[in-house]
Amino acid sequence: TQLLEQSPQFLSIQEGENLTVYCNSSSVFSSLQWYRQEPGEGPVLLVTVVTGGEVKKLKRLTFQFGDARKDSSLHITAAQPGDTGLYLCAGASGRDTQFYFGTGTSLTVIP
Amino acid sequence: NAGVMQNPRHLVRRRGQEARLRCSPMKGHSHVYWYRQLPEEGLKFMVYLQKENIIDESGMPKERFSAEFPKEGPSILRIQQVVRGDSAAYFCASSPLRDTQQETQYFGPGTRLLVL
Numbered sequence: 617t618q619l620l621e622q623s624p625q626f627l628s629i630q631e632g633e634n635l636t637v638y639c640n641s642s643s644v645f646s647s648l649q650w651y652r653q654e655p656g657e658g659p660v661l662l663v664t665v666v667t668g669g670e671v672k673k674l675k676r677l678t679f680q681f682g683d684a685r686k687d688s689s690l691h692i693t694a695a696q697p698g699d700t701g702l703y704l705c706a707g708a709s710g711r712d713t714q715f716y717f718g719t720g721t722s723l724t725v726i727p
Numbered sequence: 728n729a730g731v732m733q734n735p736r737h738l739v740r741r742r743g744q745e746a747r748l749r750c751s752p753m754k755g756h757s758h759v760y761w762y763r764q765l766p767e768e769g770l771k772f773m774v775y776l777q778k779e780n781i782i783d784e785s786g787m788p789k790e791r792f793s794a795e796f797p798k799e800g801p802s803i804l805r806i807q808q809v810v811r812g813d814s815a816a817y818f819c820a821s822s823p824l825r826d827t828q829q830e831t832q833y834f835g836p837g838t839r840l841l842v843l
Contacts, residue, residue: 657837
């Protein structure tokens with residue numbers, strides 16, 4: 617089993633603050649995806665990173681894939697209440713057919 | 728241009744009954760994944776199917792659980808003789824590609840199963 621640990625598990629911040637969520641593993645992944653899930657809904661894909669060291673920006677969200685392709689981070693600048701949700705990372709090893717999901721970070725942005 | 732459809736959205740069963748969860752992938756997608764999610768947790772892989780084939784069922788319990796993706800119609804996740812521990816949200820995802828490096832999974836809204 618390839619485990620992805622996310623930290624922190626829970627995060628509650630004020631609107632306008634910055635935050636970083638981490639996704640770590642001892643395994644190497646060929647690609648890593650970040651999803652956001654709102655209560656009662658399915659996960660929605662935010663980004664896929666495939667190259668070690670890759671940085672992708674999506675408006676106020678910055679995603680980084682570690683050089684060794686074992687970890688990733690998601691940084692949100694000037695958080696807004698609409699960013700509230702469960703953030704999930706998922707890795708694909710390339711050797712098998714499934715994606716491995718992280719434990720999730722539940723983010724609450726207080727207006 | 729419909730997304731992944733799952734029904735029912737909510738399902739209540741008594742212990743010992745059967746639960747049938749349906750998933751219609753996006754148009755043109757021939758790969759379906761089923762996941763299970765407990766509250767405040769990530770998704771746990773259960774099974775990966777292509778049309779008429781089970782490719783990887785390593786995450787699915789050996790007993791009481793089965794899945795199929797027929798040539799025509801939706802994919803079905805079947806849970807026989809449900810127990811309280813089966814209560815969870817079950818998500819289906821579909822994709823058009825086989826290569827997990829390039830693959831994008833599109834998730835359905837999920838089915839919330841409650842076993843009384």
